[in-house]
Amino acid sequence: MLAMNMFSKSIVALFLVVLGMLFIKQKIALWIPVSYCFLSFITFLLYGIDKRNAIKSRWRISEKTLQIFALLGGWPGALFAQQAFRHKTQKRPFIFVLWLAILTNTGIFGYFIYSTILSV
Numbered sequence: 001m002l003a004m005n006m007f008s009k010s011i012v013a014l015f016l017v018v019l020g021m022l023f024i025k026q027k028i029a030l031w032i033p034v035s036y037c038f039l040s041f042i043t044f045l046l047y048g049i050d051k052r053n054a055i056k057s058r059w060r061i062s063e064k065t066l067q068i069f070a071l072l073g074g075w076p077g078a079l080f081a082q083q084a085f086r087h088k089t090q091k092r093p094f095i096f097v098l099w100l101a102i103l104t105n106t107g108i109f110g111y112f113i114y115s116t117i118l119s120v
Contacts, residue, residue, distance in 0.1 A: 008079040015076060015106065027117060036073045043074030047081030047088070054087075063094055071101040 019033045046069060050061040066088070070078040078098060082089050089095070 005083050012076040012079055039074035040077030043069040044077035044081045051085040051087040067097055067101055075102045
């Protein structure tokens with residue numbers, strides 16, 4: 001668990017450094033890192049709400065909704081929320097889909113950056 005915690009934090013930190021460097025070097029517009037931060041914040045909140053509702057046996061946020069927000073760019077917030085709330089850390093199928101969403105999102109982002117840099 002601790003190793004996964006450090007791995008997740010390292011991935012998020014590396015991604016945020018890359019975003020920052022790309023912005024500083026004027027390879028991406030400001031709206032891109034702002035969007036990742038905003039979606040991460042929303043995703044973090046959704047995980048927190050879902051965890052609270054699970055404890056209180058209330059209406060839950062669907063796993064599909066959590067995964068969609070991660071796919072759209074909220075995955076850094078999802079990884080932090082999993083550790084902060086100890087939520088969705090044991091469900092292997094959920095974790096598998098989350099990492100697929102992360103790989104898909106970063107792959108599309110990488111392709112966008114790669115094709116944009118080459119076209120300049």
